[in-house]
Every structure is written in structure tokens, then in C-alpha cells.
Amino acid sequence: xxxxxxxxxxxxxxxxxLLYALPAIAPRAVVQDLFGILTLLVLAMNWNMLAGFAGLVxxxxxxxxGIGAYAMFAAIILMGLDPLVGVLIGGVxxxxxxxxxxxxxxxxNGAYFAIGTWVVADIARLGISQWKALGGGTxxxxxxxxxxxxxFVEQIKALLxxxxxAAADALTYWLMLSLAVAMLVAAYVFxxxxxxxxxxxxxxxxxxxRSVGVDPVKLKALVFLLTxxxxxxxxxxxxxxxTRVTPDAAFSVIxxxxxxxxxxxxxGIGTLPGPIVGVIVFYALQRALADYGTIxxxxxxxxxIAVMLFARRGLWxxxxxxxxxxxxxxxxxxxxxxxLQPKPARSTV
Amino acid sequence: MMLIDTLAQGLLLGGLYALFAAGLxxxxxxxxxxxxxxxxxxxxxxxxxxxxxxxxxxxxxxAVVLAAPVMFALGWLLQTHLLNRVLGTDIxxxxxxxxxxxxxxxxxxxxxxxxxSQKLTAGSIEAASVxxxxxxxxxxxxxxFASAVAVVFALNQLFxxxxxxxxxxxTSDDQVTAQLMGIRPQNIFAIATGIALVVATxxxxxxxxxANFDPSIGPARxxxxxxxxxxxxxxxxxxxxxxGIVIGMAQAVGASINPEWQILSGHIxxxxxxxxxxxxxxxxxxx
Numbered sequence: 070x071x072x073x074x075x076x077x078x079x080x081x082x083x084x085x086x087l088l089y090a091l092p093a094i095a096p097r098a099v100v101q102d103l104f105g106i107l108t109l110l111v112l113a114m115n116w117n118m119l120a121g122f123a124g125l126v127x128x129x130x131x132x133x134x135g136i137g138a139y140a141m142f143a144a145i146i147l148m149g150l151d152p153l154v155g156v157l158i159g160g161v162x163x164x165x166x167x168x169x170x171x172x173x174x175x176x177x178n179g180a181y182f183a184i185g186t187w188v189v190a191d192i193a194r195l196g197i198s199q200w201k202a203l204g205g206g207t208x209x210x211x212x213x214x215x216x217x218x219x220x221f222v223e224q225i226k227a228l229l230x231x232x233x234x235a236a237a238d239a240l241t242y243w244l245m246l247s248l249a250v251a252m253l254v255a256a257y258v259f260x261x262x263x264x265x266x267x268x269x270x271x272x273x274x275x276x277x278x279r280s281v282g283v284d285p286v287k288l289k290a291l292v293f294l295l296t297x298x299x300x301x302x303x304x305x306x307x308x309x310x311x312t313r314v315t316p317d318a319a320f321s322v323i324x325x326x327x328x329x330x331x332x333x334x335x336x337g338i339g340t341l342p343g344p345i346v347g348v349i350v351f352y353a354l355q356r357a358l359a360d361y362g363t364i365x366x367x368x369x370x371x372x373x374i375a376v377m378l379f380a381r382r383g384l385w386x387x388x389x390x391x392x393x394x395x396x397x398x399x400x401x402x403x404x405x406x407x408x409l410q411p412k413p414a415r416s417t418v
Numbered sequence: 419m420m421l422i423d424t425l426a427q428g429l430l431l432g433g434l435y436a437l438f439a440a441g442l443x444x445x446x447x448x449x450x451x452x453x454x455x456x457x458x459x460x461x462x463x464x465x466x467x468x469x470x471x472x473x474x475x476x477x478x479x480x481a482v483v484l485a486a487p488v489m490f491a492l493g494w495l496l497q498t499h500l501l502n503r504v505l506g507t508d509i510x511x512x513x514x515x516x517x518x519x520x521x522x523x524x525x526x527x528x529x530x531x532x533x534x535s536q537k538l539t540a541g542s543i544e545a546a547s548v549x550x551x552x553x554x555x556x557x558x559x560x561x562x563f564a565s566a567v568a569v570v571f572a573l574n575q576l577f578x579x580x581x582x583x584x585x586x587x588x589t590s591d592d593q594v595t596a597q598l599m600g601i602r603p604q605n606i607f608a609i610a611t612g613i614a615l616v617v618a619t620x621x622x623x624x625x626x627x628x629a630n631f632d633p634s635i636g637p638a639r640x641x642x643x644x645x646x647x648x649x650x651x652x653x654x655x656x657x658x659x660x661x662g663i664v665i666g667m668a669q670a671v672g673a674s675i676n677p678e679w680q681i682l683s684g685h686i687x688x689x690x691x692x693x694x695x696x697x698x699x700x701x702x703x704x705x
Contacts, residue, residue, distance in 0.1 A: 126513050128454075173689060176696045177648070179509045180452035184644040185692075188685050191641060195682040206678070322637065327521055334514055363525040370522035377511045377518070378503055 077396060088246055092239035093229055100235075100242050104310060106352050107245040111303040112325060113332040113344035114252045115296040120330075121339035122260065123292040124272045129186025130326045132170065132193045133163040133297045134304030135319035139197055141305035142314050145215060147202060152211075152219045156244075156305040163301020164294055166193070171293050175286065187322070194320035208315030216241075216309060241310055248306065252299055256341060260399050264288060269399070272339075323366075331373045337383030341397040346385045419552070424674045425667055426553045432646075432666025433563030434628065436659040437621035438639050439646035440569050441614030447653040448590045448610045449505060449603075451512055455519040457640030459615060462523055463489050463622035464631050468536055478538040482623045486616045493615035497608040505607070520636065527633035538626035562624040566662065569617055570655045576613075577655070586610060590653075638681075645688040651698030660699055664691065 092100050112130065119125045137159035144155035174185040198206040216222070217233035219240060226236040259265045270278035271285045279285065304325070308314055318324070328351065336347020351369075358365035380387050389395045442456050453459075463485060470481040500519075504511035546557040577583040588596040589606045597603060625631060625639070642665055649664050650657030665684045672683025691699070 120510065124510075126510060128517070173692065176692060180450075180513055181644075181648060183452070183454070183513055184641065184648075187637075188641055188645065188688060192682065192685045192689070195678075195685070199678065323521075327517070330514065330517060331521075338510070363529040366525040367522050367529075370518040370520075370525070373518040374500070374515050374522070377515045378500075381511060 085250065089243065092231075092235075092242060097231075097235045097238055100238050101310070104238070104242045104245055106348055107242070107249050108303060108307045109328060109332060109351065110344055110348045111245065111249050111252055112300060112329045113336070113348060114249070114256060115299045115303070116326075116329045117333045117338060117341075117344050118256055118292055119296050121333065121343070122265075122268055122272060123289050125289055125293060126180070126183045127174075127186040128183045128322065128326055128330075129170070129174075129188075129190035130300055130329065131320045131322050131324075132166065132186070132190035133300035134307070134325040135190070135193060135197065135316070136166050137163045137301030137304035138308035138314050138319045139200070139203060140301070141308060142203055142209065142211065145211060146209065152215060152309050153221075153244075156302060156309065159305025160298045160302035163304070164298040167294050167297030170297075171290050175290065175293075190320060190322070194316050197320070198316040203314070206316060208313065208318070210313045211309075216312065219309075238310070241306060245303070245306055248299070248302060253341065257397055257399075260341070261401075264291075265399075266401070268292065328369075331369050333383075334373050335376050335383055337385030337387075338381075340382060340385045340389070341399065343383050343385045346388075347383065350384065420674070423553050424670050426555060427559070428667030428670030429663055430555065430559035430563045430666070431670055432659075432663030433559070433566035434621070434624055434662070435642045435646050435665050436566040436662030437562070437569060437617065437624060438643035439650075439658045439662055440566070440573060440655065441617040441621075442643050443647045443650070443653070443655055443658040444573060444617070445610055445614045446647065447655075448586050449607050451501060451505060451607075452509075452516070453501075453614075454513060454516040454640065455523060455636075456614075456618065456643060457638065458520045458523040458527075458636035459489075460618045460622050460625060460639055461631060461633060461636040462527060463615070463619040464538070464626040465527055465531055465536070465633075467619070467622060467626060468538055471538065478540055478623055478627060482619060485622075486619045489615040489619045490612040493612035494608045497611035498604070501611065502604050502607060520640075524633050524636060531633065533632055533634070535630035535632040536626070537630050538623065540627045544627060558624070558627060562628070565620060565624065566659060569620060570659050573613075573617075573655050582609065642684065645684065649688060649691045649698055651701035654698075654700045657698060657700035664688075664699075 088103075091103065112134070116127070116130055119127050119130075137156075139159075140162035141152065141155035141159040144150040144158045145152055150158070170186070170189045174182055174189060177185040197203070203209050216237040219237060221240055222233060222236045225231075225239055226233055229236065229239060231239070260269070267278065267283040268288050270281075270283055271288065275285055304319070308319065311318075332347035332351045333344050334347070335350055336345065337343030354368065354372075355365065358368060376383055382390075438457070438460060442453060445451050445453055466485045466488060467478055467481045470476065470484050471478050474481070474484075476484070496519075500515060501512065504515050540558070543557055543561075547554050548557060548560070575583075577586060585596070585601050585606050588599065589601060589603050593603050596606075642662075645665050646661035647658050648661070650659070650661030664687055668687030669680045669684040673680035
């Protein structure tokens, strides 16, 4: 059973409208908080595509965040471009980096792929640390006022009647929100497409999928490149907000990969709404345990382990199993017999 | 002359990496399990040795003897109650469970022992060295390397000369048939993980006496260990030793050119070996 389509779509649009209107009605701290949540959501959706649908368990996503961030910084500091152009360059740079990375990591099967990507991310971190123009190992900051001078900030400032800094926050927030929406729609359309069907067929049984003409390497490489692009964009955008970049922060395996893995696993790996559920749980936990420091990560780790032991499809999987409700179903109904038969010629009476 | 010295130091450092990797290689060979928490388990063992040495006043080399059975029991419990439940054709659950375990151990150590770096003090032996005419080698690195060779030799003996080893190999080759012969794979796996953690404890001893350690350095050790296993070829223990030596030498050569390049050169050596020999230097079987 699925939720009736008009009702579901209506609810989704209402929620989305509220999220887009937020910078006009909510305090700046809320916008900044939500920006952080959306960053993790975009990263989690990308990782979910890789691990949950393409079967590529990468522990090297921080490579794309870091490369995206550094390419954006290079575009601003070394080339004097607008930060928004820098974000786009960040995405492209991450996708370009993904080509040799895929060439290497795809030689390792299964579990070894995870370590291979981790090593490549570490190579990227150590390599970038040698880039003296961007501060080497100690990193560098964006020139003062860069965010305020971004394109469109003036117009937003006038529109919302707020300070330049708040307008810059609103802009990056809207971009991240749009990126999240675009990712969700793109993932849905892709997975419902012929290629997406092939991808899920590979995940379920690679040999059977090959026997009906699906090319696993080509499809997986495509997903790897596309998610690298998405992760790079997200990383670059996130670091406009952070304004300071260091190799250790930009290539942090905990911040950009471990959190993302737990969010996806807890929410429901291999389901589209999973990362959304996961990021809400993650944020609630973070709020509840903020005063306990490391306990928070221990709880998160234990929760991830418990989900893998007792409910492999996460909270969302549990919810759909119990209720039969699925907001973004990826199943295809079997073709009806009538549709296969040639249409009867229209009788002319 | 400098080069010979650098290579000799690299060779001995390789012994340490081989010790990191031997337990991993054993577990992978028997149950195809990739344990992402291996590095953190080594650090956990180092803290265990430290605690025993501090509480009882024992020398670290004796504290290991007490720590090893504890780690064996931990490995047994871990495998029986956690990892056996997620082993299967799907690679995702074991990967994610061990990744979760890694984060839990790291932060558990952090809250128990703080982020301050610690060291195991072994006394005068730390500074002792022997001169071989053209190079001078530290006694501790030599001891590390000798232990690595001894561990690999012992594991090989266990694997190919004992009834337990036969059970290991049988389970690795064909789990269902092994079961028909009265072997319980679950038990075999638990013993294997126990042994892997005993090796990890030996590795922890040399890690802790060689340099400072803190709760955050586990993942980097995991990467070196994996590089050694993959370079050596999956399932070959002598190969793992060779892989450790390749990483150790590459790091030593890199560090002698520019200290910042130490880790990077190890990684690059790994990438190069894999590009030319995708299945490692000494692949055992077609996995």
C-alpha cells in the first residue's frame, strides 16, 4: 500500500515550502543549525546511493568533501572567483578525482574496497597538506568578508531586510536545501529508471543481472562519479559556512564519513527516506547528549551495531514492514498481462 | 651508506607492521571477515598492558603474558556474541558492525584514559643497540622483527601442523563440508579471533614501547595493516610479513627524503604494488 499520491505530495510540498521560508521567519541560529543537518543529509543520501544501492561501501567519502572544499578555496583565493563558482568547481574537482580513484579502488572487491577508498582519502589529505599556497598542513581561511560579497547576497539582504552575514547564511542554506531536494528527486528518478533497476538487480544477484545484460562495472562507476560530484558540491558549500579549512578538518573521517554511515544505517540503508529519518535521530541524539562528550559517539556506535544486528533495514525499514506504508516506493508492479497483448483494433461501429 | 641504514630501519619497522597485520590476515583467511576495528583493538591491548604494568608494577614484557589471555577471551566473546551473527554473503553488516565497534572502542578509551599520549617504558633495553659494522641497529626494533618472524612461523605451524589448523583450513575451504565432519565453524571462528587478538597484544607491546600512543591512532594502524595484508596477497602469512616490510621500507625511504612524506610514501607503495599485482605479491587462492 502506498500513501495516496495527492495527499503525500501535498504534505511534502507544504514541508518544503516551510523549509524554504525559514530564513524569513526563524532566527539565524536555527538556519545555521539546519544548514548543518542538511549538509549531513546530502552526504548521507550520497553514501546511501553508493553503499545501499550500488553495493560500494566507501570509507573514503571525506576525500571528496576535502577536495571540494580545497578546490573552492583555491578558486576564491588563487583565482579570485565568486564563491558560488568555487562551489561548482569543487564538485567538478571531486568528480575528476573520482576517476583515478575508481580506477584504483575498483580493483579491490567487496570489503577491501572500503579500505582502498580510505587509503586514497588519506593520500589526498597528505597530498593537499603539501600545497603550500593554501597553507600546507595548517590550512588557511577565506579572505575576510568573502561570504558577504557572494553573488545574490545584496538582493537577499534587501529582500529579507537582514544583515549581510544573515543573508549569506540564508543563501548557503537555500543552496544546501536545494541540493538535498535535487539529490532526493534525482535518486528517485534514477532508481526508478532502467539503469536504477539494473543497479538494484546487481545488488541482489550480480550473476543473474549480468546474464540479462546489465554491466555492473559501468553502472557502479557511474554512481561512484555522480556521488563524488554531489559530495564535492556539498563539501565546498559546507566550507563556505566554516570559512576556515585545514587538511585534518576537511578530510576528517569521523565528521564526513563515520557520522554519515551511522545516519544512513540507523535510518535505513537501501531505502530513500532512510537518510532523512537517520539525520533526525542523529540530531535529536546530538542535542540530548551534547553535554556528555564522547558518550555521544559511543551511543551512536552501539546504535549502529544494534541496527545491523536486529533490523538491517534501519528504522525506516522497520516502519514500512510494520505499517506497509512506503512514501517513496522503488518497487515496480509486474507488467499486467493486458499490457503485453497487442491492443485490439478499435471497432468501427 | 645512508641508504643501507634507511633500508635496514625500514625492514625492522616492517616487522611491526607485519605484527599489526598478522591477526587481520588470519581472520580474513579463515572467515573472510574484514575487521575495521583491528587497529583500535591493538590500541585497546596497549592500554591493557599499560594498566596491568602500572597496577602490578610488572615490566611490560611480563604484563603481556597477563594481557594476552584477557584479549583472547575478548576476541572469543566478540566473535561469539557479535561477529558470528553478521557473517554471511552480504558484506555490509560485518563491515558496519566492526566500523561501529571501532568508534565505540576509540571513544571508550578516550573517556577512560583521556587523549593524553602514553608510553610503555621497558627500561634500558629501549636505548640499547648492536653494531653490525656497517649499520647500527636498535635492540628493540630487532626484537620486534624477530617477534614478527616468530609469530608468522608459529601461526604457519599452527595452520599446517595441528588438528586445530586443519579445522581452520577445512572451514576456510568449505564450511558446509567441514560441518559434516563434526567441526563447528562458529567455534573455529571464535578461536581464530581470539588468536588474532593475542597477536594484536604482542603488536601492542612493541607499538607502545616504540613510540607514544593515544586513543585516536588506531585507524592509521589499521590502514598500514591492511596495506601489508593486501600487498602480501590475501591468506598468505609469509606474504603479510613481506607486505609489512614493503610498507616499512617505503615509509623509511620517504621519511629520509622529507619527514612529511613518511606515511604518504607507504600509501603510494601500496597503490603501485596493487596497480601491477592486483592480487598481491603472493596470492594463495582465488578468493
